[in-house]
Amino acid sequence: MKIGILTSGGDCPGLNAVIRGAVLKGTEIYGRELVGFRDGWRGVVEGDIIPLGRKDIQGISKEGGTILGTSRTNPFEGTNGAETVRENMERLGVDSLIAIGGEGTLAAAKRLTDAGIKIVGVPKTVDNDLSGTDYTFGFDTATQIATDAMDRLRTTGDSHGRCMVAEVMGRHVGWIALHSGMAAGAHAILIPEQKTSMDQIVEWVTSVRDRGRAPLIVVAEGFTLDTMDDAHSERGLDAFGRPRLGGIGDMLAPEIEARTGLETRSTTLGHIQRGGTPSAYDRVLATRYGMAAVDSIVNERWGRMVSLQGTEITHVGFDEALGKLNTVPQSRYDEAAILFG
Numbered sequence: 564m565k566i567g568i569l570t571s572g573g574d575c576p577g578l579n580a581v582i583r584g585a586v587l588k589g590t591e592i593y594g595r596e597l598v599g600f601r602d603g604w605r606g607v608v609e610g611d612i613i614p615l616g617r618k619d620i621q622g623i624s625k626e627g628g629t630i631l632g633t634s635r636t637n638p639f640e641g642t643n644g645a646e647t648v649r650e651n652m653e654r655l656g657v658d659s660l661i662a663i664g665g666e667g668t669l670a671a672a673k674r675l676t677d678a679g680i681k682i683v684g685v686p687k688t689v690d691n692d693l694s695g696t697d698y699t700f701g702f703d704t705a706t707q708i709a710t711d712a713m714d715r716l717r718t719t720g721d722s723h724g725r726c727m728v729a730e731v732m733g734r735h736v737g738w739i740a741l742h743s744g745m746a747a748g749a750h751a752i753l754i755p756e757q758k759t760s761m762d763q764i765v766e767w768v769t770s771v772r773d774r775g776r777a778p779l780i781v782v783a784e785g786f787t788l789d790t791m792d793d794a795h796s797e798r799g800l801d802a803f804g805r806p807r808l809g810g811i812g813d814m815l816a817p818e819i820e821a822r823t824g825l826e827t828r829s830t831t832l833g834h835i836q837r838g839g840t841p842s843a844y845d846r847v848l849a850t851r852y853g854m855a856a857v858d859s860i861v862n863e864r865w866g867r868m869v870s871l872q873g874t875e876i877t878h879v880g881f882d883e884a885l886g887k888l889n890t891v892p893q894s895r896y897d898e899a900a901i902l903f904g
């Protein structure tokens with residue numbers, strides 16, 4: 564019987580390295596056959612597969628995106644859910660699945676596991692918001708891209724004596740903003756976990772300007788001012804009906820300019836953070852996750868996600884990964900805040 568792999572939810576640098584790690588371990592060590600389901604759960608509910616032999620995964624770990632494609636398809640919507648998945652798997656000779664995705668993909672995987680489908684999970688997301696693992700792959704690459712971008716914003720900001728605002732990803736959590744902001748020496752880091760007042764932001768910007776520097780601010784897309792109830796959204800809904808975020812930087816910049824008199828520009832990095840080649844760290848982590856996922860299949864650890872704890876790859880139950888988001892703790896924010904202003 565074959566092992567099926569799918570990549571679901573937003574793409575993320577390192578997905579191909581997971582696929583390669585799983586295929587190499589599965590074929591070379593366990594003599595198993597692997598196939599890929601195309602476009603996440605869509606391929607599973609429609610029985611759309613491609614072969615995944617050694618030749619198919621040659622040289623892919625350095626490539627961004629996913630050779631399988633991805634989607635935000637809900638396997639329970641417009642289908643018989645687990646029954647459809649079970650029938651397709653039987654027909655295609657697939658007995659188990661490796662689901663590579665974030666909390667949404669794994670929530671779907673948990674429901675399918677509860678209905679008797681044999682699934683192991685691999686934690687994916689640039690946001691690093693999954694619990695049950697120290698790091699998700701993709702986060703390191705996204706953070707490096709954001710840091711490089713801020714280094715560049717800094718030289719142009721310095722040249723013109725402007726305040727520069729960099730908006731990064733982070734729907735619910737501010738890990739990319741926290742790490743890239745610390746790395747790039749940002750003068751304020753605005754994250755979803757910490758509502759902040761406009762007065763406070765203006766105070767930081769003014770103090771930087773008054774000592775002759777050009778202020779650099781990083782804001783996560785999910786950040787809210789203390790006067791806002793929800794994250795800023797002006798771009799409609801995504802395929803799962805959630806507000807598409809983005810634009811908070813553009814909203815803050817004119818307000819900062821009006822309140823400080825300092826010319827202010829905003830740049831939204833958006834999907835640049837999810838594209839392109841993964842960092843060495845992410846390639847290694849993703850490859851190890853892929854190999855460990857096949858170990859979990861062979862050892863029949865259904866309903867569990869491979870996980871990084873310290874430097875070791877281990878596994879945790881879907882419940883542990885899905886219970887709550889991995890948010891930035893107060894202590895990590897306080898540590899970074901010493902550098903603000």
Ligand SMILES: Nc1ncnc2c1ncn2[C@@H]1O[C@H](COP(=O)(O)OP(=O)(O)OP(=O)(O)O)[C@@H](O)[C@H]1O
Nearest residue numbers: 572573635636637664665666667668670671688803
């Ligand atoms: N509780 C759920 N039950 C069934 N399907 C779900 C559930 N939650 C999410 N899904 C489906 O799984 C898809 C993938 O989830 P989502 O779009 O949140 O991506 P993800 O895997 O969390 O990755 P990311 O959000 O980091 O891009 C959703 O678009 C939705 O169709």
Ligand SMILES: O=P(O)(O)OC[C@H]1O[C@](O)(CO)[C@@H](O)[C@@H]1O
Nearest residue numbers: 573688689690732733734801808
């Ligand atoms: O534009 P898309 O692909 O729907 O994804 C945007 C979302 O994906 C994430 O990057 C998570 O993968 C969020 O930070 C962001 O809100």
Ligand SMILES: [Mg+2]
Nearest residue numbers: 572665666667
């Ligand atoms: Mg999600």
